[in-house]
Amino acid sequence: MGELAVRELPLFPLPDVVLFPQEVLPLHIFEPRYRMLLRTVMAGDQRFGVVRLDPQTQTMAEVGCCAEILHCQTQDDDRSNIVTMGQQRFRVLDIVREAPFRVGLVSWIEDDPEAGPAELDELAGTVGQALRDVVELTGKLIGKPASLPNDLPELPRELSFWIGAHLGGPVADHQQALLEITDTGERLRQEYELLDQTRRQLAARTVLKDTFQPQ
Numbered sequence: 001m002g003e004l005a006v007r008e009l010p011l012f013p014l015p016d017v018v019l020f021p022q023e024v025l026p027l028h029i030f031e032p033r034y035r036m037l038l039r040t041v042m043a044g045d046q047r048f049g050v051v052r053l054d055p056q057t058q059t060m061a062e063v064g065c066c067a068e069i070l071h072c073q074t075q076d077d078d079r080s081n082i083v084t085m086g087q088q089r090f091r092v093l094d095i096v097r098e099a100p101f102r103v104g105l106v107s108w109i110e111d112d113p114e115a116g117p118a119e120l121d122e123l124a125g126t127v128g129q130a131l132r133d134v135v136e137l138t139g140k141l142i143g144k145p146a147s148l149p150n151d152l153p154e155l156p157r158e159l160s161f162w163i164g165a166h167l168g169g170p171v172a173d174h175q176q177a178l179l180e181i182t183d184t185g186e187r188l189r190q191e192y193e194l195l196d197q198t199r200r201q202l203a204a205r206t207v208l209k210d211t212f213q214p215q
Helices: 032-042 117-142 156-165 172-180 184-211
Strands: 002-015 024-029 047-053 063-074 080-097 103-110
Touching: 002 032, 002 063, 002 080, 024 032, 032 047, 032 063, 032 080, 047 080, 047 103, 047 172, 063 172, 117 156, 117 184, 156 172, 156 184, 172 184
Parallel strands: 002 047
Antiparallel strands: 002 103, 024 080, 047 063, 063 080, 080 103
């Protein structure tokens, strides 16, 4: 597992929010402790850690994603609207401070080097096709065309993060598991299973819709 330098990082636990690298996350900052976190971060390197908080158990995940502030607008009442983008993933090794906001000692996580890039490209192609099928079938079911963004990532690792970030429904458990995987191929294989299952369900529903469509 490619874990690099260790550093202290202010942490922002968010209920059932899993941030992936290169994903944009807008946030509204209003709690006093997070206003203080924002001021501290803005005076430094403008980075903090987003970590999923389980609403049922109130426990924080061990793996999160560093968020870099791209835009910050603070209002007269000291509330702020910020736009952040996910950067590297990290593992929380220890909590070094709880007040006024949580600070963790973290180590960066990278995916392991891939042995067979050609196989990975082929797998990414298969996953991409399943994704396109799901979007197309969804469009048919709702009666209006749906499409993927033009800038959909092509590189296997980036594609796997994009799919993880855009899973629909209450899927924080799945997303957290995908975020923690350090093997791009394994992440893509798990995403293919999810997409293929969805594709089959949507295809069956499309057939039913066509069958019972008034002639």
